[in-house]
Amino acid sequence: MVEIPGYTLLGRVNTPAELRRLPLSELPHLAVEMRRYLIETLGRIGGHFAANLGTVELSLALHYAFDTPRDRLVWDVGHQAYPHKMLTGRRARLETIRRLNGLMPFCHRGESEYDTFGVGHSSTSISAAAGMAAAARIKGEKRRAVAIIGDGGMTGGMAFEAMNHAGHIGLDMLVVYNDNDMSISENVGALRNHSARLVKKLGLGAPHGNRALQDDEEHNEAHLENPGALFETLGFSYHGPVDGHDLDALLAAFERLKDAKGPQLLHVLTVKGKGFDPAEADPIKYHGVTQFDPVTGAFPAKKPGGKPAYTQVFGDWLCQAADRDPKVVGITPAMREGSGLVEFSKRFPERYFDAGIAEQHAVTLAAGLACEGLKPVCAIYSTFLQRGYDQLIHDVAIQNLPVVFAIDRGGLVGADGATHHGAFDLSFLRCIPNMVVMAPSDENECRRMLATGLSLSQPSAVRYPRGNGLGVEMDEDPRPLTLGKGRILREAIGRRRPRVAILAFGAMVQPALEAADILDAVVADMRFVKPLDAELVLQLAQENDLLVTLEDNSRVGGAGSAVNELLAQHHQLVPVLNLGLPDHFIEHGTREELMAQIGLDGPGILRTIQKRLRSKDLDEPLAKRSQG
Ligand SMILES: Cc1ncc(C[n+]2csc(CCOP(=O)(O)OP(=O)(O)O)c2C)c(N)n1
């Protein structure tokens, strides 16, 4: 037992075993203390917030009713798993979550035996739990598999693929459908509308219910007679809905279902932000938070005159482009706020599509729009585009359709860690025929690249980082760039040898410039990863003794590899140093901490180049080259 000042129960419950020894009558009090602890801790450190206030009772009831860790709980996404972490030995470290060397942002198998599956991207939990249920069947083990998935997560195709399969093969498993009628923004979809109508009809009235109901009330009345018809069709027995904040109701349902045979689905209604008025009133604002006042919910005032975020630059550009061209359409797979589309969604509702957490659909939707002569701009986080990769190749690129991909969160994103870093996009984009791949070095470049993409009759991607631009002046009317042309930003001043040229991509141009002053290096802002500026690369290879490529993408197959391939094709022997993300997964921390850790901050870049310049092997090719 640990004494926690101000808390009577929390310190007594550090494991599910301890929780299960608590009399049922004490659980509501524990829920109150857990909620208060979440508010106080996250008010201090920030993190995913509102969803966690909604899963307090659910987490308590699951660990109380099931024999965890023997029984497998699989949380979808994991942004709502903080109460689960608190109940499984990690409460004291909650204040380190998402920080360097601190608790993992989501569930992670390496962190706890209670984290049965690594998550971060949504809609995977039912497949994973199905795998576990199938394994139990094969091994003849008696353990339960439970997937806990939100209504947002349920919009992802994988969730339905998994249910369709599990329902067919009759696995013994439970899906807890945690329906708070919210994704990060208002949830979307026909299933969502159905659920909201059901809540209304049953008079269950969760505060967010009916928020986005658009069509007439009678429309689906017949379906409401059998609210779980869809799930039943997929082979699941539907139960509920139950109030997800009523511990007695939850426990009764879990007791009833935990040994039930075949696929079961329990529909649970929760409130995102439960118990903290500002978060209940505005769950979008409190989905993920920075520090806030735990009493009022107020956030510190933003300092005026800051540099604009790339996300904002994109959002403003898209509104401007849509103003000028009625064919411009904006698409997001459930990331309206994070992708800078709030303003666009208000001003151009007819041309705005939130596809749900359905990246594959979003990409092919864009392809369909492009087939009909519209100009789709698909705003998508780098990490989530991974989900839509086949669609990108098969539906967009092979048909050479002019879809612009506005790829936010390229490079390291910071606190969300390995599942969310945009570490691979340059590698996986540049190998696709027909694609144009651009990476801006500042916000004006970003606007010009977006304008370039929109002017092309082929697919294109503009990939920019999480965070702010440099505060440069922006052209009101951004001119498209010449395709496949980079630019020299810094010439060498002296004639010191060995002569170094840094070929930098996107956000790495700035640190390149910082390192270049001391080295007196040439710096090229390459602008295009594809088509690469071959003329510029070959010229720099001729004029310099060492080329350094610099990108915040995996070194494997990235922009540096493109340079290497070009040099090899042209039999250029110039020594090359490829700097970029290493070939291992990088965890969480601030972007600055992580970049320093892997030697990609200004001083780190300088150190590595200087070390390379000192190495003997540089002299040999140099000597050969000068003989040649
Ligand atoms: C594949 C994928 N796309 C987008 C996201 C970003 N994302 C994280 S949580 C979330 C909303 C999830 O909604 P829901 O499952 O209902 O959980 P809630 O926050 O409402 O509890 C989204 C879109 C993600 N994690 N994974």
Ligand SMILES: CC(=O)[C@@H](O)[C@H](O)COP(=O)(O)O
């Ligand atoms: C859990 C999840 O996937 C999102 O909530 C993500 O954390 C948002 O990231 P940004 O803060 O970069 O928008």
Ligand SMILES: [Mg+2]
């Ligand atoms: Mg939800």
